Amino acid sequence: MTLLVLVLPSLAASLTVDPSDPGAYATIEDAISDAVDGDTVSVTSGTYYECIDTSGKDLTIVGDSGSGSTTLNGNGYCDQVVTISSGEAVTLTGFTIRNNSSRGAYVYTSTATFSDVVFDALGDTSISGSALSWPISS
Numbered sequence: 001m002t003l004l005v006l007v008l009p010s011l012a013a014s015l016t017v018d019p020s021d022p023g024a025y026a027t028i029e030d031a032i033s034d035a036v037d038g039d040t041v042s043v044t045s046g047t048y049y050e051c052i053d054t055s056g057k058d059l060t061i062v063g064d065s066g067s068g069s070t071t072l073n074g075n076g077y078c079d080q081v082v083t084i085s086s087g088e089a090v091t092l093t094g095f096t097i098r099n100n101s102s103r104g105a106y107v108y109t110s111t112a113t114f115s116d117v118v119f120d121a122l123g124d125t126s127i128s129g130s131a132l133s134w135p136i137s138s
Helices: 028-034
Strands: 014-017 040-043 046-048 059-063 070-073 080-084 089-098 103-107 111-120
Touching: 014 028, 028 040, 028 059, 070 080, 080 089, 089 103, 103 111
Parallel strands: 014 040, 040 059, 046 070, 059 089, 070 089, 080 103, 089 111
Antiparallel strands: none
């Protein structure tokens, strides 16, 4: 008896965030929670009042209509709107990032690529109000 086993590569999924579509994810963080390495999170235009953490997953997160139409607003609820800090590789494209009390993005022990990303209306001019923050080892 011969047993033939085929191993097929898994295909990356595209998870859609659209609060107006009951078949899509309501928040970006919900889509990230269900995503696996290699997935793309596609976000429809609008303003999303949330803070996201990519939680060690290699992801591409895309604002479908670009930075002029898709905003991530931490609204002062979090220290940083985007956290990429668990060794992952993340590409973030097509967002305006706002956070009126602190940082736009925090990157630590990870790789982040930003394209068509506008950092706007952040906290003060100190490190706490910077667009990007990453610790430097001494």
